[in-house]
Amino acid sequence: xxxxxxxxxxxxxxxxxxxxxxxxxxxxxxxxxxxxxxxxxxxxxxxxxxxxxxxxxxxxxxxxxxxxxxxxxxxxxxxxxxxxxxxxxxxxxxxxxxxxxxxxxxxxxxxxxxxxxxxxxxxxxxxxxxxxxxxxxxxxxxxxxxxxxxxxxxxxxxxxxxxxxxxxxxxxxxxxxxxxxxxxxxxxxxxxxxxxxxxxxxxxxxxxxxxxxxxxxxxxxxxxxxxxxxxxxxxxxxxxxxxxxxxxxxxxxxxxxxxxxxxxxxxxxxxxxxxxxxxxxxxxxxxxxxxxxxxxxxxxxxxxxxxxxxxxxxxxxxxxxxxxxxxxxxxxxxxxxxxxxxxxxxxxxxxxxxxxxxxxxxxxxxxxxxxxxxxxxxxxxxxxxxxxxxxxxxxxxxxxxxxxxxxxxxxxxxxxxxxxxxxxxxxxxxxxxxxxxxxxxxxxxxxxxxxxxxxxxxxxxxxxxxxxxxxxxxxxxxxxxxxxxxxxx
Numbered sequence: 001x002x003x004x005x006x007x008x009x010x011x012x013x014x015x016x017x018x019x020x021x022x023x024x025x026x027x028x029x030x031x032x033x034x035x036x037x038x039x040x041x042x043x044x045x046x047x048x049x050x051x052x053x054x055x056x057x058x059x060x061x062x063x064x065x066x067x068x069x070x071x072x073x074x075x076x077x078x079x080x081x082x083x084x085x086x087x088x089x090x091x092x093x094x095x096x097x098x099x100x101x102x103x104x105x106x107x108x109x110x111x112x113x114x115x116x117x118x119x120x121x122x123x124x125x126x127x128x129x130x131x132x133x134x135x136x137x138x139x140x141x142x143x144x145x146x147x148x149x150x151x152x153x154x155x156x157x158x159x160x161x162x163x164x165x166x167x168x169x170x171x172x173x174x175x176x177x178x179x180x181x182x183x184x185x186x187x188x189x190x191x192x193x194x195x196x197x198x199x200x201x202x203x204x205x206x207x208x209x210x211x212x213x214x215x216x217x218x219x220x221x222x223x224x225x226x227x228x229x230x231x232x233x234x235x236x237x238x239x240x241x242x243x244x245x246x247x248x249x250x251x252x253x254x255x256x257x258x259x260x261x262x263x264x265x266x267x268x269x270x271x272x273x274x275x276x277x278x279x280x281x282x283x284x285x286x287x288x289x290x291x292x293x294x295x296x297x298x299x300x301x302x303x304x305x306x307x308x309x310x311x312x313x314x315x316x317x318x319x320x321x322x323x324x325x326x327x328x329x330x331x332x333x334x335x336x337x338x339x340x341x342x343x344x345x346x347x348x349x350x351x352x353x354x355x356x357x358x359x360x361x362x363x364x365x366x367x368x369x370x371x372x373x374x375x376x377x378x379x380x381x382x383x384x385x386x387x388x389x390x391x392x393x394x395x396x397x398x399x400x401x402x403x404x405x406x407x408x409x410x411x412x413x414x415x416x417x418x419x420x421x422x423x424x425x426x427x428x429x430x431x432x433x434x435x436x437x438x439x440x441x442x443x444x445x446x447x448x449x450x451x452x453x454x455x456x457x458x459x460x461x462x463x464x465x466x467x468x469x470x471x472x473x474x475x476x477x478x479x480x481x482x483x484x485x486x487x488x489x
Contacts, residue, residue, distance in 0.1 A: 005269045012265030016367075019259025023252050023374050026075050035118075040111045041094045043067050044124050045074040046083035047244055054083035055153075055239045056125025058145075060112055061086075062136030062159070063442050064323075064485050066093030066378040069222055072250040073133060076228035081242025082235065083125040087115040089137075091322065091487035093378040099322050099487045108141045109148065129239055131172075133231060135159055135222060136184075136445075143191070146170025153205065154238040156231050159184040159218055160191050167196035171205035174234040176227055180217035188212075202237040209234070218445055223253045223376075256375045260456075263367025267460045271360050274352070290406045291421060297338030297402060298425040299432075301330050306436040316439045317489045319388065323442050324486025328395045328479065330433075335398025342405055349468035357472030360460045364477040368456055369484070377484060385483045392479030400474030404467030419458045423451040446485070453481060 031051070034043040046054060057077055059070045067086035074084040089111050091099030100107035112132065120127050131154040134142030139157035146155035147169040155170035159177050161184075173195050175188040192198060192210045200206035216224045228250055236242075305326065309315040318325030349357070369379035381389065407418045427450050430443050457477055461470045 005272070008265045009269045012262040012267075012269070015262030016259050016266070016371075017262075019255045019262065019371065022255040023259070023371075026071075026248075026250065026252055029246070030075070030078050036094055038114075038118050039095075039097065040087040040089065040115060041067075042085055042087040042115050042118060043074075044083065044085055044119070044122075045071070045078040046124070047078060047081060049244070051083050052123045052126065054081065054125055054242065055129040055131065055235070056116075056119060056127070057082050057084045057235065058112055058116060058119075058130070058132040058142075059084055059086045060108075060132070060134040060138030060141045061089065061092065062134075062138050064092070064446065064487060065135065065138075068093065068373065068378050069376045070135065071375075072223050072252070073228055073231055075250055075252075076232055076248050077235065079246045079248035080232045080236070081245040083119075085115055085119045085124060087111060088378075089487075091489065094382055096382055096384050096488065098320075098489050108137070109144050112141050112145050113149075129153060131155070131235055131238065133158065136161060136218065139163070143170060146173070154202075154235055156234060157188070157191065158227065158231075159221060160188050162187060162190075165191055165195045167194075172200075172202050172207045172234070172238050173209075174207075174231070175210045176213055176221070176230060177210075178216035178218065178221040178224075179212050179214050181221070184218065185212055202234075205238075207234075207237070217448075219448070223250065225249050225251075252375045256371060259371045260367050263363055263371070264456070264459055267360065267363030267367065271356060271363070271460060274356050274359060293338045293341045293402060293406055294418075294421055294425045296341050297334040297336075297399075298429040300337040301334035302429040302432050302436070304333055305330060306433065309437050315437055319391070320489045321388070321483070322487040322489050323440055324482045325489075326433075326440060327443075327482055327486075328392050330429075331399040331478070332395035332397075334429075335396070335400070335402050338402035339398055339405075342402060347468075349472065353468035354472065356469035357476070360457075360469065360473035361476040363460050364457060364473065365480065368477075369480070379484055381480070381483060384488060388483055389479055392483055393475045396478045396482075397471055397475040400478070401467060401471035403474070404470035407470070419455055422454050422458075426450050426454065453478065 030045055031048045032045050059073055061067060061070050066088050070086050074086055077084050088095040089108055090097040119125055130152055132142045132145050132152055133156040135158040139160040140163040142155050142157050143163040143165055146152045150169055154172040156174045159181060160175055175191055177184040177188045188210050195208045198208055200208050211230050213221055213224050213227045221227050315326050316323060318329055373379040403422060427447055430447055433440055434443055457474045461473050
């Protein structure tokens with residue numbers, strides 16, 4: 001092993017260990033109980049001690065989210081002395097029940113009510129002092145819950161949707177939106193106007209306030225210390241400061257980034273060590289032809305799927321996944337079209353290609369996913385999701401095989417350029433798909449993830465010298481990620 005690789009390996013291991021240790025410190029002094037057997041599955045985060053005497057805060061996530069991504073709010077409030085209950089809505093995270101037809105508000109509200117009933121049955125929290133917080137889709141549930149259950153002392157809507165409110169209910173309404181999500185800021189302003197404008201008395205339950213959190217958008221607001229502290233201050237104004245309260249600043253996402261960096265360093269060392277040398281191949285054609293490979297496949301798949309939708313195919317619910325099935329099939333069609341444009345003699349992967357691809361996938365699985373299980377992502381797939389993974393790999397494989405063909409032999413600058421081209425093709429066609437098929441609207445919320453996901457794979461697979469190793473690792477990782485994120489229909 002070269003000295004440079006040895007230094008990368010040691011540094012990567014140290015960074016990973018530090019990240020795991022620091023992420024784990026968030027739970028110090030707290031009791032965390034997770035129950036999968038209930039409907040919905042739920043989790044309690046609360047200070048150790050008498051759980052029954054604490055104000056209870058219900059926290060609901062947004063579309064394609066889960067209880068995991070809401071833990072920043074949960075840890076902040078639990079350290080502040082509150083008992084917090086989180087749950088997975090139907091079709092999300094660890095909940096195997098399908099998403100309600102049309103994302104029905106009543107069905108989603110029932111999940112919140114069931115979570116509250118289960119918490120009360122287990123003696124979690126003071127039933128006379130309850131509050132609810134929700135993000136995006138969950139904000140609509142929170143706003144409806146606060147009106148249907150007027151005994152709810154406070155309602156916090158983060159990135160609020162269009163659920164209407166009144167000057168009387170919900171009690172003590174706090175609205176938050178990120179400065180970089182203008183549509184949700186406008187929705188928050190409309191909800192504030194419906195509620196009678198800012199002001200009121202938190203003791204009387206009439207307080208209303210809108211906070212625009214600076215520098216964040218629809219996803220990053222969930223990790224914002226400003227948003228967390230604002231929620232805590234609102235609840236303290238409602239219930240009073242809690243005994244044993246501590247100030248906690250959630251920095252897990254930063255430590256996650258450090259751990260991810262460590263994983264990438266370790267992965268690049270091992271992948272480079274076992275990677276096979278690329279087989280001899282004919283020179284790939286000129287730059288314009290290579291660009292047409294990516295762009296033509298991506299655009300062609302978008303048009304073909306749009307036409308299929310016009311013919312009656314339900315794009316939003318393909319493969320039993322809400323929106324995610326569309327993406328899997330899009331990768332498959334785009335990849336096949338790109339391979340047809342390339343029109344190269346097919347080859348089969350060697351054993352070394354297979355082992356290299358599996359190693360690169362394992363690094364991404366552990367660094368992005370398993371570590372992310374403690375920060376933002378329900379990575380360990382439930383059986384119904386796991387059963388779809390082989391199909392997900394098969395569908396995404398053509399796209400990554402085509403990408404592996406066009407980047408093979410490229411240097412660092414060339415690979416960066418092709419990563420950018422890949423990102424432009426995927427995000428551009430996703431935007432086109434949104435324009436052609438508005439029912440895929442939730443795609444816009446995860447568009448920022450595409451460059452990150454493709455970039456992480458490109459970094460880990462950069463040392464692979466065979467297109468099959470590149471393709472297999474990319475297909476296995478992307479297929480797993482899409483199945484972990486998108487709701488079940």
